[in-house]
Amino acid sequence: GQNIDQPTEMTATEGAIVQINCTYQTSGFNGLFWYQQHAGEAPTFLSYNVLDGLEEKGRFSSFLSRSKGYSYLLLKELQMKDSASYLCAVMDSNYQLIWGAGTKLIIKP
Amino acid sequence: GAVVSQHPSWVICKSGTSVKIECRSLDFQATTMFWYRQFPKQSLMLMATSNEGSKATYEQGVEKDKFLINHASLTLSTLTVTSAHPEDSSFYICSAPGGSGGAHGRNEQFFGPGTRLTVL
Numbered sequence: 001g002q003n004i005d006q007p008t009e010m011t012a013t014e015g016a017i018v019q020i021n022c023t024y025q026t027s028g029f030n031g032l033f034w035y036q037q038h039a040g041e042a043p044t045f046l047s048y049n050v051l052d053g054l055e056e057k058g059r060f061s062s063f064l065s066r067s068k069g070y071s072y073l074l075l076k077e078l079q080m081k082d083s084a085s086y087l088c089a090v091m092d093s094n095y096q097l098i099w100g101a102g103t104k105l106i107i108k109p
Numbered sequence: 110g111a112v113v114s115q116h117p118s119w120v121i122c123k124s125g126t127s128v129k130i131e132c133r134s135l136d137f138q139a140t141t142m143f144w145y146r147q148f149p150k151q152s153l154m155l156m157a158t159s160n161e162g163s164k165a166t167y168e169q170g171v172e173k174d175k176f177l178i179n180h181a182s183l184t185l186s187t188l189t190v191t192s193a194h195p196e197d198s199s200f201y202i203c204s205a206p207g208g209s210g211g212a213h214g215r216n217e218q219f220f221g222p223g224t225r226l227t228v229l
Contacts, residue, residue: 033218042202042220043153087152095206097218101152
């Protein structure tokens, strides 16, 4: 079956760095997405990786290793507004998104 | 990027009534749209894939007679929750592949803002 695993919850301190991991097993691979979702709102796009390596976009970076079925989202210089759920999703061979359960990130002052 | 709208943003209805939720792609055409449901503190659950000009594809466990989907045009898909009950209370979100509107072409999904349904 298809499976996406990510931690349920993480806590970090304002100004620090946090890494959210995601491992996956899917039938085919057409890219991995990270989305941010604040409570009561729809997800918003953060990053897309289809090739191995690191993609950096401001304070956020995303890494992919296809051979290991592994990705991480790295958040630097954490701000209180970064408190949200972070969803990992993989697009399979049918271009269907398989979603992880999300990681709730709690930022403390 | 591409924009997807949803209407209404929230709705409260009595048990037994039907509720229609609209999903529109505002600046691009979407032959496919996805409908998700999200319960509190849970991830998105794909309910169905809406296809313009043909029948929707429903995920296992989703009752197609209860959740009616109509993809009337290349910019509009509707989800009707028929005979709603309190257990149908949830956050309903639609999305559409970006096509040329997204930086990553067809792979990027653009989400509507969601509709919060509360059934009394």
